[in-house]
Amino acid sequence: MEYAIIVLQVLAGAAMFFGNGLGKIKNFSGTVQWFQSIGFGKAGAAWAVLTEGVAAVLLMLGIFPRIMAGLIAVTMLGAIFFHLKNKDSFKKGWEEAFLYFIIMAFIAVMGVSPWGLGI
Secondary structure (H helix, E strand, O other), rough: OOHHHHHHHHHHHHEEEEEEEEHHOOOOHHHHHHHHHOOOHHHHHHHHHHHHHHHHHHHOOOOHHHHHHHHHHHHHHHHHHHHHOOOOHHHHHHHHHHHHHHHHHHHHOOOOOOOOOOO
16 A cells, blocks of 8 residues: 555656746746736745655655645645536536545545655
């Protein structure tokens, strides 16, 4: 079981970083513009970069994985509500955020793998 949590932690962090965080970091000005257009401003863009980028890398490395997964889960919960508010369909809107939320909540609740630094 502990190895399964390690694999989940690394792969979920990598998927989040490479699938979402890296693009937001590389095009931070575009990220800020988009977040401003939906009413979240620079603070929302910074939060997304910190959680989907920095927290995802720290999760991959096993540094405070429960906290990092919890922060990402909160972000994904916000994304779910955003898509539901906009009446986006499951497949074309909130599916990805929902799956990330489940995975990150599991990591946050189940605890730390024996690998890395964590609380």
